[in-house]
Every structure is written in C-alpha cells, then in structure tokens.
Amino acid sequence: MSSRKVFVIGLGLIGGSIALAIKKEHPNTLVHGFDIKDDQLKMAKSLGVIDELVDSIQEGVVNADLIILATPVTKTEELIEVLVGCELKPSAIITDVGSTKEKIVKKAISLEAKKVTFIGGHPMAGSHKTGVDAAKAHLFENAFYILTPSANTNMNKIIQLQNWLKGTKAKFIELSPKQHDELAGIISHFPHIIAASLVHQVAKIEKEEPLLSNLAAGGFRDITRIASASPIMWRDILIHNKETLLKLLTRWQEEMELVKQLIDKAEDQEIYDYFQTAKIFRDGLPTKQKGAIPSFYDLYVDVPDHPGVISDVTGILAREEISITNIRILETREDIMGVLRLSFRSDQDRDRALACLKDHLYEGYIGS
Numbered sequence: 382m383s384s385r386k387v388f389v390i391g392l393g394l395i396g397g398s399i400a401l402a403i404k405k406e407h408p409n410t411l412v413h414g415f416d417i418k419d420d421q422l423k424m425a426k427s428l429g430v431i432d433e434l435v436d437s438i439q440e441g442v443v444n445a446d447l448i449i450l451a452t453p454v455t456k457t458e459e460l461i462e463v464l465v466g467c468e469l470k471p472s473a474i475i476t477d478v479g480s481t482k483e484k485i486v487k488k489a490i491s492l493e494a495k496k497v498t499f500i501g502g503h504p505m506a507g508s509h510k511t512g513v514d515a516a517k518a519h520l521f522e523n524a525f526y527i528l529t530p531s532a533n534t535n536m537n538k539i540i541q542l543q544n545w546l547k548g549t550k551a552k553f554i555e556l557s558p559k560q561h562d563e564l565a566g567i568i569s570h571f572p573h574i575i576a577a578s579l580v581h582q583v584a585k586i587e588k589e590e591p592l593l594s595n596l597a598a599g600g601f602r603d604i605t606r607i608a609s610a611s612p613i614m615w616r617d618i619l620i621h622n623k624e625t626l627l628k629l630l631t632r633w634q635e636e637m638e639l640v641k642q643l644i645d646k647a648e649d650q651e652i653y654d655y656f657q658t659a660k661i662f663r664d665g666l667p668t669k670q671k672g673a674i675p676s677f678y679d680l681y682v683d684v685p686d687h688p689g690v691i692s693d694v695t696g697i698l699a700r701e702e703i704s705i706t707n708i709r710i711l712e713t714r715e716d717i718m719g720v721l722r723l724s725f726r727s728d729q730d731r732d733r734a735l736a737c738l739k740d741h742l743y744e745g746y747i748g749s
C-alpha cells in the first residue's frame with residue numbers, strides 16, 4: 382500500500398508543530414512542505430519537520446490526502462484561491478490553522494465545486510516566537526483545537542481530520558466561524574492590542590525619561606510578552622476580525638473610564654473590590670489545560686543571594702532528569718533572599734522538582 386501524503390504550506394511555528402505531531406502519530410505518512418521563505422523550507426527539511434520540500438504549491442498538492450494551510454490569515458485566503466486552480470485528489474481534506482475563521486471559511490466555499498472537503502481549524506495555543514526552529518510536536522498538548530465545519534461537512538471527514546491531528550493531543554471542539562471570531566477576539570486578539578499599546582505608551586514616555594525601560598520589571602514584562610509576537614500575523618488578524626475588535630475597543634474605553642472615576646474618587650473599598658474581583662476571576666481560570674491563557678507549571682524557589690546557587694538548583698534537577706522550560710530570577714537585591722521562577726512542561730515535572738529541591742533544603746512553592 383502506498384504511503385499517505387500530507388502537504389503543509391507555511392512552515393513556521395504552527396505549520397512546523399503540526400507537521401511534527403502528524404509525523405509522530407502517523408510515522409508512515411510522507412510529509413511534504415512548502416514555504417515562500419527558502420531558509421524556512423530548507424531548515425524544515427534539515428530539522429526533520431518535513432520529509433520532502435517542494436518548489437511550488439502545484440507540485441505539493443499532487444496526490445495529497447491532507448493539505449494544511451499554516452500561513453498568516455490573509456495569505457491563507459489567497460492560497461485558497463490558488464488551490465481552486467490546482468488539481469486536487471477528490472478525497473482530499475484541506476484545513477487551516479489561522480487565528481480567524483469567518484473570512485477564511487467564506488473564501489473556502491470556492492473549493493466546494495472541486496468536491497474536496499475544507500474544514501477550518503485553529504489550535505488555541507502558541508507562542509510569541511515564530512519560525513520552524515521554534516516548532517514542537519507537543520505545542521498543542523491539552524489545548525483546545527477549534528474546528529469550524531459547516532452543516533454540510535461529512536461527519537467522516539471531521540473524524541478523519543481529528544485522526545490526522547491526534548498527535549497534537551489537543552481537545553477538539555466545534556464552533557461556528559462567527560462564534561469563533563467573537564470568542565478569540567475577546568481572549569486572544571484584543572489582549573494582543575492592549576499589550577502592544579502598553580509598550581507604545583512606555584516607548585513614548587521614554588523619550589523624556591530614558592531610565593524607564595531599565596526599570597521595566599516583572600509586571601510589565603509579563604503583561605507585554607505577547608507584544609513580541611509576529612507583526613505580520615497580528616496585522617492580518619486585526620484586518621480579519623475588525624468588527625469584533627472595534628466593539629471590544631469601545632467596551633474597553635468604557636472600562637477605562639470606570640477606572641478613571643475609581644482613582645479620581647479615591648474610594649478605598651471600591652478600588653480594593655475592583656482588584657479583588659479581578660483576582661478571584663483570574664485565579665479561578667483552569668490551570669491544568671493549555672488555552673488562550675497558557676499554563677506554565679511554575680515553581681517559585683527561595684534562594685540565598687550567593688554565587689553558584691542557580692547552577693546548584695539546575696544541577697539538582699538535571700541529575701533527576703527533570704527538564705526546565707524557563708528560568709527567571711525575580712528578586713536580586715543585595716542581602717535578601719532571591720526568588721527563582723522555574724517553569725516546567727507538566728505539573729508532574731513541577732511536583733517532582735518541588736519534592737527533590739525540598740530534599741536539598743530549598744523552600745519552594747507553587748504559584749497561583
């Protein structure tokens with residue numbers, strides 16, 4: 382029996398991660414890839430993310446059972462038009478990974494005449510990083526993976542697509558494209574605008590206060606991490622989800638007006654309540670699943686302020702073969718205990734790290 386073939390268009394963070402997850406779950410499948418950036422394409426091949434690189438979309442689609450569009454969303458629309466002009470296997474499934482769905486699904490109606498199946502998709506996890514070198518097979522583990530089939534989509538095709546994507550270990554849910562764009566607008570797209578706007582505010586004020594960015598500590602860095610994401614990707618998302626985002630901006634302006642009044646009145650109970658209500662909601666978000674708010678499985682460890690302490694902690698964990706995905710020093714003032722924030726891939730790794738650091742007399746605690 383000949384191997385089945387998957388064709389991935391756009392070999393960046395998401396296309397690369399999906400390709401790796403498919404290769405893991407379906408090792409006999411041949412994964413072909415195409416990217417307009419030659420360096421990404423070649424890197425994808427040398428990292429083993431794809432089996433074969435092709436020079437064109439027309440070449441890649443030949444005999445493909447599954448075609449995955451993993452490009453910025455306005456490019457995905459254009460590529461659907463290109464696919465309309467290609468010879469496709471009639472049983473082929475085409476899907477995308479774009480952060481918006483309405484415009485893409487609408488454009489994909491043009492594929493109907495070709496008797497292929499298009500099912501819109503959006504894995505709800507990612508990173509501010511771009512490029513195939515950041516791709517990971519486990520990027521979507523426990524994340525929600527939204528599919529937006531239409532009422533006419535054959536159920537078997539939805540099951541087949543979920544089976545292709547099984548290696549992502551994501552949880553599939555179905556939404557309409559409209560509902561998807563409204564919800565993703567609230568918990569993903571709009572926060573990216575706020576993060577970028579906070580950075581702009583600091584950048585503008587810094588012109589008069591050059592010390593400012595040196596003072597930018599944990600809080601500012603945490604809330605603006607996502608401002609380091611791809612401007613191409615976010616430009617496209619804002620263009621696609623314009624109506625939702627304009628409505629959210631109006632609501633946000635009303636919210637800021639409320640905050641302005643709270644501060645102006647200096648009513649201590651009301652200000653306390655504002656933060657307390659937000660804290661309760663934020664602390665109650667599910668932490669054991671990945672989603673629009675990723676869980677990092679963080680462990681905080683008190684460490685004395687002396688040289689060699691970080692290598693001691695990392696050495697203990699290395700000997701136990703516990704991998705750290707991130708490490709950050711949160712306090713480094715002279716004469717006081719510092720705090721290390723260690724991030725792990727899973728809660729099991731974090732709990733093992735806590736136990737073995739305790740054996741070495743380090744005090745650790747799990748953040749809320």
Ligand SMILES: NC(=O)c1ccc[n+]([C@@H]2O[C@H](COP(=O)([O-])OP(=O)(O)OC[C@H]3O[C@@H](n4cnc5c(N)ncnc54)[C@H](O)[C@@H]3O)[C@@H](O)[C@H]2O)c1
Nearest residue numbers: 391393394395416417451452453454479480507508511512
């Ligand atoms: N980054 C995230 O957190 C995240 C999460 C879920 C979904 N998405 C969606 O996934 C898609 C890809 O994002 P990413 O984070 O992988 O970005 P990325 O920049 O890492 O990768 C995109 C790739 O597409 C390629 N590309 C652009 N135009 C192309 C074209 N016409 N033909 C072939 N290749 C082309 C680029 O060269 C690049 O390598 C976007 O639609 C984004 O909205 C992103």
Ligand SMILES: O=C(O)C(=O)C[C@]1(C(=O)O)C=C[C@@H](O)C=C1
Nearest residue numbers: 480505506507508509569607673
């Ligand atoms: O973790 C991040 O850096 C992300 O921004 C990932 C994130 C999000 O949560 O908003 C970004 C866009 C996607 O469409 C899905 C996930």
